[in-house]
Amino acid sequence: MSIVEIIEKKKYGKHLEDNEIKEIVMGYVEGIVPDYQVAAFLMAVWFRGMDDKELSTLTDIMIHSGKTIDLSKIHGIKVDKHSSGGVADTVTIPLVPIVASLGVPVAKMSGRGLGHTGGTIDKLESIPGFRVEVPTEEFINIVNRVGGAIISQSEELVPADKKIYALRDVTGTVDSIPLIASSIMSKKIASGTDAIVLDVKVGNGAFMEDLGDALKLAEAMVRIGNSLGRKTVAYITxxxxxLGDAIGNSIEVEEGINILKGKGSKRLFEVIETLGSEMLVLGGRASDRELGKSLIREAIASGKALQKLAEIIEAQGGNKQVINDFNLLPQAKFKKDIISEKTGYISRIDTKGIGRLAQFLGAGREKKDDVIDLSCGIIFPKKLGDYIEKGQQIGTVLSNNEAKLEEALNRFNSLIEVSDTPIEPPPLIYYRVSAEGVDKLF
Known part of the structure; x- marks a missing residue:
């Protein structure tokens, strides 16, 4: 069948066979199929969607379009976590040492950020000496010795996704649930993990703003993971x-460390506890999620989780003294309080707007090769439903550029709305999605 016939078949909503999907995807990777034909195929998928068999096949083909990571030498059930991204989403930094300290190996491969703040890898580079580029064999040895490690994703993983995503970005097909699901799951599965816990964000600071769409995405990813032999569970948060109080890079590392000291944002900890307990169940350490949560609290209270972070930092060449001395992290030259211009209950927060403001200060990238300022950002501990008064300090801006700091201060109050009457904050965790079905949690 010709490429045009495959495109037309999908255009009319018909099921594509495995070899037809492979012909499109691998033909594009190998330079045989031109981008304009793949663009037409992507738009057909955007309109017509994919059934479960097509989606599983597409993901599997993408996984095997390049190298995959073999983690079979790591002892135990390896459990990974992935977030669809958000503002102040500092979960990974404390979560990995918590789970590792409880005997479940976490071989975490994370990415750099393109947007309001750096990714987990950028944040960890705030720690002096911390190596994120680690050869696979050493990575495996660290996980076996210490229990966990966090490194940057290999450029050789899933080349099909890189090519297709770049095309989606310029053809209006980024927001396709089948294409998002296959993109995320191909990278997770190619990274060699045994089980996956997904954190699908929803709201005005997330990629998915509609709860129904977020649920569809979570269900699609769970079906893909389980169909390809990976136990997969998703939460919609x-x-x-x-999520946390800090929006930046070094300041998010600081907050992550504080979580391991029993301090920090309660909302952030609740998500960490929820995802972590699921990881402990999938990893065979806990018989149920309630026991998992109890083990997590114990690991923090005993200092075991904090000590595990120190071990991971040291194993990856970083200065473990950072856990006791935050001055070792990059420090912004200027720091100024955010003063409320309003009195009332916080009724709405432009979460994405706050993220963009952090990016304006230098905390994120607009282009892949932009250099991040690891020290700048925004600290905003106030949450929906909190009562604030005019003239009250509600946060802090950190910057190495005084003019940008002043502009950020001037813009911040426009990003929050207040009400004269108390408001009910939204639920933090909406659904749990597993192979068994969907559980409503609010």
Whole structure:
């Protein structure tokens, strides 16, 4: 069948066979199929969608379009976590050492950020000496010795996704649930993990703003993972306000460390506890999620989780003294309080707007080769429903550019709305999605 016939078949909503999907995807990777034909195919998928068999096949083909990571030498059930991204989403930094300290190996491969703040890898580079580029064999040895490691994703993983995503970005097909699901799951599965816990964010600070769409995406990813032999569970969590209190890079590392000291944002900890307990169940460490949560609290209270972070930092060449001395992290030259211009209950937060403001300060990238300022950002501990008064300090801006700091201060109050009457904050965790079905949690 010709490429045009395959495109037309999908255009009319017909099921594509495995070899037809492979012909399009691998033909594009190998330079045989031109981008304009793949663009037409992507738009057909955007309109017509994909059934479960097509989606599983597409993901599997993408996985095997390049190298895959073999983690079979790591002892135990390896459990990974992935977030669809949001503002102040500092989960990975404390989560990995918590789970690792409880005996479940976490071989975490994370990405750099393109947007309001750096990704987990950028944040960890705030720690002096911390190596994120680690050869696979050493990575495996660290996980076996210490229990966990966090490194940057290999450029050789899933080349099909890189090519297709770049085309989606310029053809209006980024927001296709089948294409998003296959993109995320191909990278997770190619990274060699045994089980996956997904954190799908929803709200005005997330990629998915509609709860129904977020649920469809979570269900699609769970079906893909389980169909390809990976136990997969997803949670849908709220992103209508920053998850943690810090929006930046080094300041998010600081908050992540504070979580391991029993401090920090309660919302952030609740998501960590929820995802972590699921990881402990999938990893065979806990018989149920309630026991998992109890083990997590114990690991933090005993200092075991904090000590595990120190071990991971040291194993990856970083200065573990950072856990006791935050001055070792990059420090912004200027720091100024955000003063409220309003009195009332916070009724809405422009979460994405706060993220963009952090990016304006230098905390994120607009282009792939932009250099991040690891020290700048915004600290905003106030949450939806909180009462604030005019003239009250509600946060802090950190910057190495005084003019940008002043502009950020001037713009911040426009990103929050207040009400004269108390408001009910949205739920933090909406759904749990597994192979068994969907559980409503609010």
């Amino acid at each position: 709220d992103m209508n306000e920053p």
